[in-house]
Amino acid sequence: MDAISLSGEPADRSTPKNLSRVPDPESRVPSNHGTIPPVAFVRWDPLRDLLVIQQRLDRFAPRPTSWTPSVDLHETADRYVVTAELPGLSREDVHLQLDEGRLTISGVRHEQDSACEQYHRIERGHGSFSRTFQLPMPVDADRISADLVDGVLTVTCPKSTEGAARRIPIT
Secondary structure, three states: OOOOOOOOOOOOOOOOOOOOOOOOOOOOOOEEEEOOOOOOOOOOHHHHHHHHHHHHHHHHOOOOOOOOOOOEEEEEOOOEEEEEOOOOOOOOEEEEEEEEEEHHHHEOOOOOOOOOOOOOOOOOOEEEEEEEEEEOOOOHHHEEEEEOOEEEEEEEEOOOOOOOOOOOOOO
């Protein structure tokens, strides 16, 4: 079936000669100040430009030399339980401290020396770390327990009953 143009005549199926998107350098627009070269307009995307600037600045920023272990903190009716992933650390490498309702887990993972000529990839972090968590209610500091098994530290902080609400009988 033949294509028909809007005027009702058969459409010319030949390819137009100037379908190129690149402007012809000879096709300049005359003006009072000489000729103006044709300009290709591109939609400006400010977000893309900001991302490019951020990537350029990131090259100059120092990389962190420490690492941050993943931590879960959940609450039950009578205690808070903190679980931290600390692979490769021993009990001597980890320190716990409770101060004014803030539990701090800190320590250091030492860089492992291996006899090799060249590293191809280093992804495991090393160095010191410190994580502090504000516990919403007072805890009994004398009953806090911590256990490190298979690289998982579990700290159990029983809630204190001193500041708990209690019923006062009227006499």
